[in-house]
Every structure is written in structure tokens, then in C-alpha cells.
Amino acid sequence: MKLLRAKDYNDMSREAAKLIAAQVILKENCVLGLATGSTPVGAYKQLIEWQKKGELTFAKTVTVNLDEYCGLPATHAQSYRSFMRENLFDRIDIRPENTHLPNGAAADPEAECAAYDARIEAFGGIDLQLLGIGHNGHIGFNEPDEHFTMPTHRVRLSADTRQANARFFEGDPSGVPEFAITMGMRHILQAKKILLVANGAQKLAVLDRALGGPVTPHLPASLLQLHNDLTVIVTE
Ligand code: F6R
Numbered sequence: 001m002k003l004l005r006a007k008d009y010n011d012m013s014r015e016a017a018k019l020i021a022a023q024v025i026l027k028e029n030c031v032l033g034l035a036t037g038s039t040p041v042g043a044y045k046q047l048i049e050w051q052k053k054g055e056l057t058f059a060k061t062v063t064v065n066l067d068e069y070c071g072l073p074a075t076h077a078q079s080y081r082s083f084m085r086e087n088l089f090d091r092i093d094i095r096p097e098n099t100h101l102p103n104g105a106a107a108d109p110e111a112e113c114a115a116y117d118a119r120i121e122a123f124g125g126i127d128l129q130l131l132g133i134g135h136n137g138h139i140g141f142n143e144p145d146e147h148f149t150m151p152t153h154r155v156r157l158s159a160d161t162r163q164a165n166a167r168f169f170e171g172d173p174s175g176v177p178e179f180a181i182t183m184g185m186r187h188i189l190q191a192k193k194i195l196l197v198a199n200g201a202q203k204l205a206v207l208d209r210a211l212g213g214p215v216t217p218h219l220p221a222s223l224l225q226l227h228n229d230l231t232v233i234v235t236e
Pocket of ligand 1: 040
């Protein structure tokens with residue numbers, strides 16, 4: 001594992017953007033695994049800036065996102081599809097058809113999950129997976145549980161997660177969808193490289209436990225200890 005200490009959020013974002021840009025430059029048709037949430041927004045801003053300056057192109061890049069809320073149509077303001085459009089996709093030269101998220105409004109979520117895994121497999125897996133981490137140690141929406149779930153699956157969001165994400169739903173945790181579809185641990189762990197970004201003291205504390213303690217499904221991020229190309233960027 002490589003641990004980089006950034007002096008602040010901007011520094012963290014720039015370092016993360018550099019690694020993502022390097023991946024896109026090295027392999028223009030790479031598959032990027034992307035995350036939503038507050039933490040990666042600064043890195044996305046930096047990538048947008050470099051793309052606008054012509055230093056980078058996403059014309060051949062494919063993206064697969066980690067997760068999507070169930071029950072929200074893709075056009076809903078708080079869907080992760082909308083989030084990604086607003087914070088990245090609509091502001092770079094990526095082809096919309098190359099951007100993939102689970103369909104949270106699918107009538108048959110199980111079939112949607114299987115199809116999402118099949119799509120990732122057809123791409124040959126993920127070259128670089130960007131991750132944030134939840135206060136409860138979740139990655140994607142792989143919530144603390146008695147076991148790790150390997151395939152993409154529908155998950156009931158924990159009370160912690162709904163509380164943490166209430167800020168996007170007028171501060172009301174009951175407004176946060178109860179279920180989501182998340183990429184499972186298999187495709188996250190099979191990504192050739194993983195880049196995890198964490199900002200702030202609370203995140204540092206959970207990361208410490210995840211990367212320094214036992215590997216346990218009670219702290220899903222702990223499984224990342226088994227990955228052999230993991231870079232973690234934290235703010236001091
Ligand atoms: C989002 C995701 C989540 C977030 C995590 C941290 O796609 O997969 O695991 O990365 O909840 O969220 P923030 O960055 O908002 O603290």
C-alpha cells in the first residue's frame with residue numbers, strides 16, 4: 001500500500017487527479033471506476049480543468065460507477081447519474097454512452113445487478129477504481145455486514161449512511177432512499193489499481209482501523225488490505 005499525506009483538501013484532490021490523469025494518458029481506452037460523494041469532487045474539478053486546457057482527453061475512456069440509489073430515476077436531482085453529470089460527465093469530452101451506472105429504477109434489480117457485473121466483465125474489468133470511504137467503513141455501498149458480498153447487489157442502506165447522506169436530501173435521513181445498488185467487493189478488489197481518497201480526522205480514524213486492523217466484513221474497507229496496488233491519499 002502506498003500512503004500519501006496531502007496538506008489539505010485541494011492538495012489531496014490534485015494528487016488524486018494526477019493519478020487518474022496518468023491512467024487516462026497511459027491507456028486512453030481505460031476503464032475508470034468512479035465514486036460519488038463529497039470527497040472526489042475536487043479531483044473531478046481538476047480533471048475538468050486539465051481537459052478544458054487540452055492536456056487530457058476522455059474521448060475513449062469508459063467509466064463504471066460504484067453505486068446508485070434505488071427508486072430514483074436517473075434524471076432525479078439526487079441520483080448518482082445526475083451527480084456524475086453535474087460534477088464530471090457533462091463538463092468533459094467523454095461520450096455519454098461510455099459512462100455506466102447501475103439503473104436504480106430497474107424493475108428487476110437482481111437482473112440489473114447481474115447485467116452490471118456482466119458489463120464490467122465485458123470491458124475486461126476496471127483499470128483504476130477510485131474510492132471514498134464511509135464513516136462506517138463502507139466502500140461503494142458495501143455496508144458492514146456478517147459477510148462480504150462479492151457480486152453487484154441491492155443493499156439496504158444503514159442508518160449511519162442515510163444520516164451521513166441526509167445533507168443531500170434537505171437534511172432529512174428519511175428522505176434518503178432505503179436501498180441502493182452497489183458494485184460488490186469482487187470488481188472493486190479485481191480492479192488493477194485502487195485509489196482511495198479520505199478527507200478529515202473522522203475518515204482518518206476509520207481508515208486506520210480498516211487498514212491496520214483485522215480484515216472483517218464489519219468494516220468492509222478492511223478487505224482492501226489484500227489488494228496489491230492500493231494508493232491512499234489522506235489529508236493531514
Ligand atoms: C459513493 C460511495 C461511497 C462514498 C462514501 C464517502 O459512490 O461509493 O462509498 O465514497 O460514502 O462519501 P463522502 O465522500 O461524501 O464522505
